[in-house]
Amino acid sequence: MGRVGLIEDAVILAEGRLSVFGAKTASCILRYANEAVVAVLDSTNAGKTAEAVLGFGGAVPIVASVKDSLKYKPKQLVIGIAPIGGGLPPEYREIVKEAIESRLSVVSGLHYMLNDDEELYDLAQKHSVKLLDVRRPPDELTVSKDEARFLPVFRCLTVGSDCSVGKMVVSWEVAKALRKKNINAQFCATGQTGMMLSGWGICVDRVISDFVAGAAESLVKKVSDADIAMIEGQGTIYHPAYSGVTLSLLHGSCPNIMILCHHLGRTHIKQYDVSIPPLKKIVYDYEYVSAYTHPAKVVGIGLNTVDSDEETARKACIELERELNLPVTDCVRFGPEPLADAVFKEFKQWKSVWKK
Amino acid sequence: MGRVGLIEDAVILAEGRLSVFGAKTASCILRYANEAVVAVLDSTNAGKTAEAVLGFGGAVPIVASVKDSLKYKPKQLVIGIAPIGGGLPPEYREIVKEAIESRLSVVSGLHYMLNDDEELYDLAQKHSVKLLDVRRPPDELTVSKDEARFLPVFRCLTVGSDCSVGKMVVSWEVAKALRKKNINAQFCATGQTGMMLSGWGICVDRVISDFVAGAAESLVKKVSDADIAMIEGQGTIYHPAYSGVTLSLLHGSCPNIMILCHHLGRTHIKQYDVSIPPLKKIVYDYEYVSAYTHPAKVVGIGLNTVDSDEETARKACIELERELNLPVTDCVRFGPEPLADAVFKEFKQWKSVWKK
Numbered sequence: 001m002g003r004v005g006l007i008e009d010a011v012i013l014a015e016g017r018l019s020v021f022g023a024k025t026a027s028c029i030l031r032y033a034n035e036a037v038v039a040v041l042d043s044t045n046a047g048k049t050a051e052a053v054l055g056f057g058g059a060v061p062i063v064a065s066v067k068d069s070l071k072y073k074p075k076q077l078v079i080g081i082a083p084i085g086g087g088l089p090p091e092y093r094e095i096v097k098e099a100i101e102s103r104l105s106v107v108s109g110l111h112y113m114l115n116d117d118e119e120l121y122d123l124a125q126k127h128s129v130k131l132l133d134v135r136r137p138p139d140e141l142t143v144s145k146d147e148a149r150f151l152p153v154f155r156c157l158t159v160g161s162d163c164s165v166g167k168m169v170v171s172w173e174v175a176k177a178l179r180k181k182n183i184n185a186q187f188c189a190t191g192q193t194g195m196m197l198s199g200w201g202i203c204v205d206r207v208i209s210d211f212v213a214g215a216a217e218s219l220v221k222k223v224s225d226a227d228i229a230m231i232e233g234q235g236t237i238y239h240p241a242y243s244g245v246t247l248s249l250l251h252g253s254c255p256n257i258m259i260l261c262h263h264l265g266r267t268h269i270k271q272y273d274v275s276i277p278p279l280k281k282i283v284y285d286y287e288y289v290s291a292y293t294h295p296a297k298v299v300g301i302g303l304n305t306v307d308s309d310e311e312t313a314r315k316a317c318i319e320l321e322r323e324l325n326l327p328v329t330d331c332v333r334f335g336p337e338p339l340a341d342a343v344f345k346e347f348k349q350w351k352s353v354w355k356k
Numbered sequence: 357m358g359r360v361g362l363i364e365d366a367v368i369l370a371e372g373r374l375s376v377f378g379a380k381t382a383s384c385i386l387r388y389a390n391e392a393v394v395a396v397l398d399s400t401n402a403g404k405t406a407e408a409v410l411g412f413g414g415a416v417p418i419v420a421s422v423k424d425s426l427k428y429k430p431k432q433l434v435i436g437i438a439p440i441g442g443g444l445p446p447e448y449r450e451i452v453k454e455a456i457e458s459r460l461s462v463v464s465g466l467h468y469m470l471n472d473d474e475e476l477y478d479l480a481q482k483h484s485v486k487l488l489d490v491r492r493p494p495d496e497l498t499v500s501k502d503e504a505r506f507l508p509v510f511r512c513l514t515v516g517s518d519c520s521v522g523k524m525v526v527s528w529e530v531a532k533a534l535r536k537k538n539i540n541a542q543f544c545a546t547g548q549t550g551m552m553l554s555g556w557g558i559c560v561d562r563v564i565s566d567f568v569a570g571a572a573e574s575l576v577k578k579v580s581d582a583d584i585a586m587i588e589g590q591g592t593i594y595h596p597a598y599s600g601v602t603l604s605l606l607h608g609s610c611p612n613i614m615i616l617c618h619h620l621g622r623t624h625i626k627q628y629d630v631s632i633p634p635l636k637k638i639v640y641d642y643e644y645v646s647a648y649t650h651p652a653k654v655v656g657i658g659l660n661t662v663d664s665d666e667e668t669a670r671k672a673c674i675e676l677e678r679e680l681n682l683p684v685t686d687c688v689r690f691g692p693e694p695l696a697d698a699v700f701k702e703f704k705q706w707k708s709v710w711k712k
Contacts, residue, residue: 085498086566111566142441146596146628205566209601210442210467212565238648240502243607245565247593248600272502274649289645292594293630 004033005199006107006132007078011039011069013095014080018042018053018062020306024164025109025193026080030057031332032172032197038072039063040080041095066098078107082164082192084241084271086111086135097123105130109192111206134192135203137215144213148254149294151224152354154347157255158233158302159286161276163242165263166331167233168194170302170339173331174259175230177340183347186223188231190216190249205234205245212245213252220253228347231255237289238282240272247289254294257346258286259339261302264316279324300342301328357429360389361555362463362488365431367395367422369451373437374398374409374418376662380520381465381549382436386413387688388528388553394428395419396436397451422454434463438520438548440597440627442467442491453479461486465548467562490548491559493571500569504610505650507580508710510703513611514589514658515642517632519598521619522687523589524550526658526695529687530615531586533696539703542579544587546572546605561590561601568601569608576609584703587611593645594638596628603645610650613702614642615695617658620672636680655698657684 001009007029014023018040030037030050037060040050046064050057063069066077077099083089088096088110096106096114100123106114114120114131124131148155156174158167171187172194178185187194189201200222202215216231223229231253235242260283268275277285283298290296301320305313310333317328327338357365363385370379374396386393386406393416396406402420406413419425422433433455439445444452444466452462452470456479462470470476470487480487504511512530514523527543528550534541543550545557556578558571572587579585587609591598616639624631633641639654646652657676661669669686676684683694 111564142443144597146630205564207565208467208561209563209565209568209604210561210598212600213597237603237645240607240649241500241569242566243648244568244600244602244604246600247603248565251596251599274502285648289593292599292641293596 001038002035004036005197006134007033007036007076007196009073009075010037010078011041011066011074011076011104012037012078012080013092014040014042015092015095016042016044017081018045020054021164023080024082025196027054028168028193029078029080029196030054030060034058034060038074039069041066041069066095066102070102074104076107077104078196079110082109088112096120100124100127100129103127103129105132107132107134107196109134109196109203111135134195135206137202137207141207141211141215141218143210144217144252146293148217148220148252151220153220153224153226154228154350155220155231155253155255156228156257156259156343157231157250157253158261159250159258160233160236160260161262161279161282162236162266162269163239164270165261165266166302166304167261170259170261170331170336171230171232172197173336174340174343177336178228178344181340181344183228183344184226185228185230186226188219188223188229190219190232190234194232204249205242209244209248212248216249216252228343237285238274238276239269240274250290251293255290255296256350257299257343258290258296259300259302260286260298261304263304264308264313279320283324298326299346300326300339302339303328303330305330305333357394358391360392361553362490363389363392363432363434363552365429366393366434367397367425367430367432367460368393368434368436369448370396370398370436371448371451372398372400374401376410377520379436380438383410384524384549385434385436385552386410386416390414390416394430395425397422397425422451422458426458430460432463433460434552435466438465444468452476456480456483456485459483459485461488463488463490463552465490465552465559467491490551491562493558493563497563497567497574498570499566500573500608502649504573504576504608507576509576509580509582510584510706511576511587511609511611512584512613512615512699513587513606513609514615514617515606516589516592516616517618517638518592518622518625519595520626521617521622522658522660523617526615526617526687526692527586527588528553529692530695530699533692534584534700537696537700539584539700540582541584541586542582544575544579544585546575546588546590550588560605561598565600568604572605572608584699593641594630594632595625596630606646607649611646611652612706613655613699614652615656615658616642616654617660619660620664620669635676639680654682655702656682656695658695659684659686661686661689
């Protein structure tokens with residue numbers, strides 16, 4: 001029983017989809033906030049533990065239904081998937097209703113706003129539970145004033161070769177590693193899972209397109225008295241649907257440096273017929289488009305090797321390090337230290353100039 | 357008295373701001389739909405005609421107040437400005453209220469939704485008039501499926517060195533010139549003025565950022581049985597606040613070709629401390645970022661020379677033509693034919709391949 005960020009004594013809904021890429025939100029919560037999770041709902045894996053299915057998440061039990069979860073005294077149902085388009089899968093609707101009827105609050109990061117769904121809203125009112133739509137942007141957003149680049153906080157943005165390659169994980173892990181060095185490093189959440197974990201942020205992909213850079217700017221402003229802002233990246237500049245979100249976030253947060261994240265072995269944008277270029281070109285392209293408003297260099301690579309064996313993963317890191325002349329690590333498998341060191345080195349240099 | 361697109365017997369509100377760049381929406385309506393305009397409201401120019409102040413717009417009278425406009429029997433008040441951030445200027449509020457009380461409908465392209473303003477909404481209900489928020493996106497939008505590039509319509513997107521350089525005007529003028537050649541060319545509006553003129557479209561900068569490319573895709577799909585889609589561009593990839601809107605529109609509409617628009621003499625992004633690169637680099641950059649998903653080349657330059665004298669304008673066109681080896685024209689001053697010819701030539705080539 002416990003609480004981390006927005007998550008408290010939660011059942012994580014991942015019905016039929018519990019895997020690292022199939023239920024991104026569920027996985028990250030189980031990785032970083034499993035003390036706040038009482039159960040996972042996935043009837044296809046019922047009876048196992050999170051650890052047994054995912055390789056992490058500890059002894060959190062997997063149950064087949066809301067009813068089966070009640071013995072663990074949950075307070076919340078958290079929707080643990082992040083599907084393309086952000087709709088509520090039809091087969092999840094009945095589960096959400098059952099949770100509300102069982103007096104669980106519902107935490108959702110979908111584009112589909114539970115509070116705008118009359119049936120669910122009325123049901124929640126009736127049972128006195130809350131529906132928390134994490135993706136709902138704050139009302140007061142407006143356009144960027146291009147001020148992030150003048151703030152006294154060192155900014156590191158994670159960027160990617162595609163969606164769901166591990167940008168949130170790298171930002172989170174590097175921030176944690178920097179804090180261990182007694183650096184005040186703050187994680188800036190720009191997506192639903194990051195917000196659930198950290199308890200604040202803005203889901204920039206839900207923001208009116210004119211205001212996305214402004215939203216990113218406002219996040220960086222909120223941590224402007226920290227040493228380092230680790231900003232969670234979104235999408236990729238190569239994505240046929242989301243490239244604009246990526247560019248707005250890049251130009252709005254005005255990073256000093258970037259960490260490029262990639263899923264080892266992925267050759268095409270997930271669910272689209274668009275190839276992913278070689279990493280050398282990706283590094284070049286991010287540095288090139290950053291410089292449209294403010295120069296930023298890529299200082300390291302976060303390689304997601306989750307579906308490779310350890311030898312393949314280690315070899316890939318070494319080969320990429322040689323090829324790109326940059327530190328490369330899988331933060332989860334081999335630890336974030338090489339990236340944290342690279343960020344810290346750049347921060348020190350920047351600070352020595354900034355203070356003058 | 358008349359109607360063009362969404363505009364019908366309208367008073368155009370441009371209080372204190374009537375100029376080509378100060379009241380972009382007013383100017384374009386006066387240029388292309390002045391038969392649907394009965395008066396312009398700008399007390400600082402009252403008594404003059406649109407033509408006398410702007411150099412176009414004909415004998416449309418300029419009046420000092422809503423009351424003074426009533427003798428021209430208006431049906432609508434159209435908000436004729438497009439300010440950064442899209443708010444309703446406080447000094448416009450009383451004018452809008454007076455218009456509603458005088459039984460005029462109000463057409464607005466602001467981000468600020470008149471229908472969400474309780475006082476204005478109630479007042480409109482009371483006087484049985486409509487508030488038309490042109491920028492409100494349709495409900496059914498979702499993510500792009502990357503399908504535009506497979507549609508049987510030839511796509512030409514206008515792109516720019518900055519906001520408000522004339523992308524709407526160039527798209528509109530070239531579409532008109534192509535129709536004179538008996539080509540079925542359709543104008544796809546992506547901004548408020550374009551929508552007011554054409555009567556349809558989507559203001560993409562108001563759309564949820566995840567869905568902008570999808571919105572662009574849906575516009576192109578709507579004209580997929582035309583020969584050529586002339587797609588109105590937005591923003592610029594160099595804009596600290598709006599670059600993401602530009603990139604989403606570019607990747608979502610998947611142009612075959614582009615026309616680059618520039619305002620002669622402008623050296624910096626309007627209201628921001630960001631320099632505009634040389635046109636040669638801009639051409640390179642748009643072709644480069646297009647190719648992330650689909651290759652497209654720039655086939656001509658639309659040069660806005662509105663505040664230069666004719667000799668300077670002509671010289672600039674000739675010099676740029678030499679430098680870039682592309683046709684260059686100011687569509688308003690010298691006519692759109694060089695650009696229409698370039699588009700037509702590319703269309704013919706594409707069609708000969710496409711049909712096979």
